[in-house]
Structure formats: C-alpha cells, structure tokens
C-alpha cells in the first residue's frame with residue numbers, strides 16, 4: 127500500500143468534483159438534491175456505524191466503517207475547498 131493513499135484518494139475525489147461523471151458515487155454527493163446535507167448525513171451515519179462496530183468489538187468492521195468515514199470526510203474537505211494540508215497543519219500545530 128502506498129503511503130500517499132490519502133493524497134491519491136483526495137486527488138480522485140477532486141477530479142470527480144470537477145468532471146462529475148454520471149456513474150460516480152462521489153460525483154453524486156456533489157450534485158445531490160440535498161446539497162451539502164448529503165455528505166453531512168453520510169458522515170453522521172458512518173460515525174454511528176463505527177461506534178456500533180466498536181461496541182461489538184468487531185475490529186474488521188471498525189476498520190471498514192472508519193474507511194467509509196474518512197472517505198466522506200475527504201469529500202467534505204473537497205466540498206469546502208479545503209485540502210489535506212489543512213488537516214496536516216492542524217495536527218502539526220498540536221504536537
């Protein structure tokens with residue numbers, strides 16, 4: 127697995143945001159009739175799914191749902207015209 131996988135995924139998300147292919151789930155989040163609420167609702171759902179997986183002590187499910195959560199968080203960053211450096215800078219600031 128490449129160390130830059132988050133950057134690579136974020137680049138694909140930005141590309142989908144620009145080109146809006148019909149068959150892309152990511153694009154559908156940017157064009158949803160609910161607007162920004164579409165991704166905000168998914169973030170809430172995925173966070174709940176992480177919590178339920180944790181309550182079940184199901185580490186495979188925690189990893190899977192956390193991956194859904196991170197993906198939707200990156201979609202939110204793109205929607206807000208932020209990028210991964212905003213996250214890195216904030217983390218570095220706290221060291």
Ligand SMILES: N=c1c2ncn([C@@H]3O[C@H](COP(=O)(O)OP(=O)(O)OP(=O)(O)O)[C@@H](O)[C@H]3O)c2ncn1[C@@H]1O[C@H](COP(=O)(O)O)[C@@H](O)[C@H]1O
Nearest residue numbers: 135138139142147149150151152153171172193194197198
């Ligand atoms: N990493 C992801 C990714 N993670 C999660 N998801 C989608 O997020 C949604 C999660 O929704 P749910 O948890 O509700 O799961 P569900 O399968 O819809 O329904 P349930 O039965 O679980 O309720 C699913 O549709 C997943 O496909 C993702 N969709 C796309 N990507 C990546 O985004 C990039 C662009 O992909 P396209 O959007 O397909 O162009 C590619 O690199 C993809 O791998």
